Amino acid sequence: MQSENRVFDDFVKFVNGAAGTFAGMAREGEQAARERAREWMGGLDFVSREEFDAVKAMAAAARDEADALKKRVEELEAAAGGAKSSVG
Numbered sequence: 001m002q003s004e005n006r007v008f009d010d011f012v013k014f015v016n017g018a019a020g021t022f023a024g025m026a027r028e029g030e031q032a033a034r035e036r037a038r039e040w041m042g043g044l045d046f047v048s049r050e051e052f053d054a055v056k057a058m059a060a061a062a063r064d065e066a067d068a069l070k071k072r073v074e075e076l077e078a079a080a081g082g083a084k085s086s087v088g
Contacts, residue, residue, distance in 0.1 A: 047055075
């Protein structure tokens with residue numbers, strides 16, 4: 001009976017060692033995957049949220065200014081067209 005317990009104990013130690021080894025391999029694999037992802041992401045040209053918001057605000061301001069200028073040109077053309085018709 002003593003020898004059967006010893007064989008069982010050895011088997012349990014072996015399984016525990018294998019489980020620890022597999023857990024270590026899983027951790028190393030996860031760390032390697034994270035490092036690869038960081039390298040890949042670092043090579044891309046991402047902008048920060050603040051930069052994106054600043055450019056978005058500048059584009060909106062430029063669009064508003066362009067609309068105002070378009071309206072002004074239309075008003076000037078209408079005034080110039082009205083002046084020509086009254087002169088001619």
